[in-house]
Amino acid sequence: MTAVHADQIIAGYLKRLESELAALPSERRKELTAQIEEHISSARAELVDETDAELLTILDRLGEPDEIANEARTRFNLPTSAPGPLEILALLLIGVGQVIFPFLPVLWLIGVGLVWRSPAWSAAEKRRGAYLPLVVAIGIIVVAALAGGVARGHVLFFGLFLAFYGTGILIPAGAAVYLGSRLGRRLRPLAWVGIALVALMVYLPAVATFLPGRTSGFIGADGPPGSVAPIAGRPGCGGFYGTAEFATATPLTASLPVSVGVCFDGNRVTKRWGPDCSPESSAGLIATVQSCQVVSEPDGSLMISVVGSAAALTAPAFRHSRGYSWRITPDGKIMQFG
Amino acid sequence: MVPAEDRTGLVAQMRRGSLEYCVLALLATRQRYGFELVQNLAEVDGMVTSEGTIYPLLTRLRKDGAVETFWLESTSGPPRRYYRITPAGLTALEGFRSEWKRFRSAVDQLLEGGT
Numbered sequence: 481m482t483a484v485h486a487d488q489i490i491a492g493y494l495k496r497l498e499s500e501l502a503a504l505p506s507e508r509r510k511e512l513t514a515q516i517e518e519h520i521s522s523a524r525a526e527l528v529d530e531t532d533a534e535l536l537t538i539l540d541r542l543g544e545p546d547e548i549a550n551e552a553r554t555r556f557n558l559p560t561s562a563p564g565p566l567e568i569l570a571l572l573l574i575g576v577g578q579v580i581f582p583f584l585p586v587l588w589l590i591g592v593g594l595v596w597r598s599p600a601w602s603a604a605e606k607r608r609g610a611y612l613p614l615v616v617a618i619g620i621i622v623v624a625a626l627a628g629g630v631a632r633g634h635v636l637f638f639g640l641f642l643a644f645y646g647t648g649i650l651i652p653a654g655a656a657v658y659l660g661s662r663l664g665r666r667l668r669p670l671a672w673v674g675i676a677l678v679a680l681m682v683y684l685p686a687v688a689t690f691l692p693g694r695t696s697g698f699i700g701a702d703g704p705p706g707s708v709a710p711i712a713g714r715p716g717c718g719g720f721y722g723t724a725e726f727a728t729a730t731p732l733t734a735s736l737p738v739s740v741g742v743c744f745d746g747n748r749v750t751k752r753w754g755p756d757c758s759p760e761s762s763a764g765l766i767a768t769v770q771s772c773q774v775v776s777e778p779d780g781s782l783m784i785s786v787v788g789s790a791a792a793l794t795a796p797a798f799r800h801s802r803g804y805s806w807r808i809t810p811d812g813k814i815m816q817f818g
Numbered sequence: 819m820v821p822a823e824d825r826t827g828l829v830a831q832m833r834r835g836s837l838e839y840c841v842l843a844l845l846a847t848r849q850r851y852g853f854e855l856v857q858n859l860a861e862v863d864g865m866v867t868s869e870g871t872i873y874p875l876l877t878r879l880r881k882d883g884a885v886e887t888f889w890l891e892s893t894s895g896p897p898r899r900y901y902r903i904t905p906a907g908l909t910a911l912e913g914f915r916s917e918w919k920r921f922r923s924a925v926d927q928l929l930e931g932g933t
Contacts, residue, residue, distance in 0.1 A: 508877055515852055515873045518899055522853035525895045541860075543868025552874035554834075 486535055490520055493539050500549035502664040503558055512552060516542065546665065563600040563663050568671055570594035571663075574610070575656030575675075576682040578649050582797035588614065588652050595659065605662045613655035620647040649797075685764035685792035688727035689800040695816050697722035697806045702741055702752075710744055711812075717743040717752055724804040724818070726790035732764035736788040740774055742808060748780030749808050757786055765790045770801065781809040833865065836918070838875055838884075840865060842903055842911040845885060851898040852876065876901060884910055 494517060501509045523538045524530060542548070553560045570591045577587025595601060595610040624647075660667075660675070701707045702719030710716030724736040736759050741752035757772035770787045777783055784806045791799040804818035837859075844850065844858055855876075856869045866872060879885045884907035889897045903911070 508881075511877055512873055515876065515899065516870060518851075518896075519853050519856065519869070519873070521895065522851070522898070541868070542870035545870075547868050548870040548874065551868075551871040552877070555874040555878040 485532075486524075486530065489535060489539070490517075493520075493542075493545065497545040497548060500545045500665055501552060503549075503662050503666075504552055504556060508552070508556065512548075516548070549665075558602050558605075559600050561599045563598070563667050563671075566594055567598055567600050567663060567667070568675060570598060571656050571660050571675060572678055574652050574659065576653075576679055576794075578652045579682050579686055579795040579797070582648060582795070585614070585618070585648070585652075591652075591656075600666070601659065601662060605659070609655050609659040609662065613651045617647045617651040620651075682794040685732055686795035686798040688730055688732040688765055689790050689792050689798045691727040691730060693802055693804075694725045694728040695722065695804050695806075695818065697814050697816060699742065699808070699812065699814065710742075715744055715746050717741065720784065720806070720808060720814075722784065722786075722804075722806050724786060724788065724802070726765055726767065726800070726802070732762055734762045734765035734767035734790045735760045736767055736769060736786055736804070738772060738784060738786045740782075740784055742782060744810065744812065746810075748776075748810050749782040750776070751782060755784060755786075757788075759788060764793055766793055777807075779809075781807055783807050829864075836914075837865070837872075838879060839911055839914040839918070841872070841875060841879065842884060842907050842914075845901055845903040846908060846911055849900045849902040851890075851892075851900045855901060879907070883907075 494513060497516060498509065498513050501512060504512070519542065520538060524535070527534050550560055552558075573587045573591030573594065577591055578585065581587050592610045592614050595606055601609065697720060699709055699718050699720050701709045702717060710718040718741075720740045720742050722738045724738070726734045726736075736757060738754075739756045740754035743750050743752050751774050755772050755774050757769045759767035759769050761767050767788060767790050770789060772786045773784075775783045775785070785803065786805070787801065787803040789799050789801040802818060804816070807815040807817070809815070840859065840862075841855065844855060850858065852873065856866070856872050859866045859872060860869055876885065880887060880901075883904055885901050886904055887899050887901055890900050892898045
């Protein structure tokens with residue numbers, strides 16, 4: 481066997497050990513991994529002619545990394561019980577509860593209650609990952625709410641608003657990550673996949689509301705099939721078709737289509753019908769229209785404006801409003817704003 | 819009657835409870851480095867199943883102040899981490915020794931003759 485191969489086997493073993501020991505304080509984890517590493521090198525030094533089989537025997541006699549990690553948890557009075565559905569539910573309630581229902585920390589509280597009942601976390605882990613974050617966040621929210629009343633209308637208000645939502649969502653998400661990391665390998669990979677999927681399904685639409693949007697618009701035929709679009713600068717009628725999108729180019733995209741019948745009479749643009757605004761929601765985002773109007777400008781152009789918002793289906797607090805407008809000039813040019 | 823697998827668990831429990839004192843006893847005779855200590859324990863039949871599980875125990879003993887570590891140059895290879903028993907460790911070992919003797923003779927007496 482080559483020395484490189486042997487080193488790879490040992491490095492792989494140590495790496496597995498280190499990740500199994502994730503629940504231990506980092507100082508203890510480093511000490512333990514170093515001791516095992518020294519053990520292996522001492523054992524190798526005693527081999528006359530190192531073979532694959534002999535190296536594997538050394539590791540075999542050491543035991544599986546999870547066996548050593550379990551022993552370490554026991555020796556350091558950390559819980560060894562295997563987490564189950566209760567712990568998974570607790571992680572989800574704490575991790576995504578505030579996004580799904582952001583008004584009162586009800587789901588979060590239930591999650592903390594489950595952690596309190598669970599034997600899978602140690603008392604210190606429960607303090608750090610469940611009780612302390614809840615107390616800190618509630619404290620910040622109360623202070624921000626009180627101060628917000630004083631600061632209303634002030635620029636400070638916006639900062640407090642961010643603190644309010646930031647702590648209400650970031651703190652529990654961080655707490656859930658911490659609690660999850662303490663479970664580590666004790667939770668089966670399939671459970672981790674499930675948790676990750678749920679988290680993605682909840683957080684992705686929330687993020688999508690902030691993703692860039694896009695607008696487009698064109699003047700086309702308006703009438704029976706075969707009718708032609710008006711030619712710019714000449715009298716004639718057609719339809720303006722505009723679309724404002726949220727979260728462009730993602731599967732979560734939602735859009736606000738607007739259509740207006742427009743006529744050119746030579747020196748100005750006039751409205752014939754509309755505007756029609758009918759929001760198109762997607763699987764993740766709900767689009768709503770707040771206003772949809774057409775205004776004639778003194779210079780003869782037509783201003784079409786739509787204000788709408790997209791809200792994440794899984795995260796009602798994540799609602800993002802945007803305004804879009806199009807200006808059609810008498811010579812048939814379209815300018816977009818927003 | 820206790821099923822066989824529960825008796826295996828019982829042996830594991832007894833081993834777990836006494837292992838730290840076996841480690842202390844080995845270190846009371848002289849200082850040893852990790853691999854050496856593990857080998858000495860493994861030579862005694864039935865004391866250690868997975869050698870790696872000794873190290874969490876050593877870490878724990880060091881944290882509790884029953885043993886201390888120091889580095890010594892080795893004639894072959896890199897320096898070695900040696901373990902040495904502390905006065906607190908010796909006191910704990912003496913306490914266990916006398917408890918164990920009393921317990922062992924009590925059990926032996928009942929098992930071997932009854933009264």
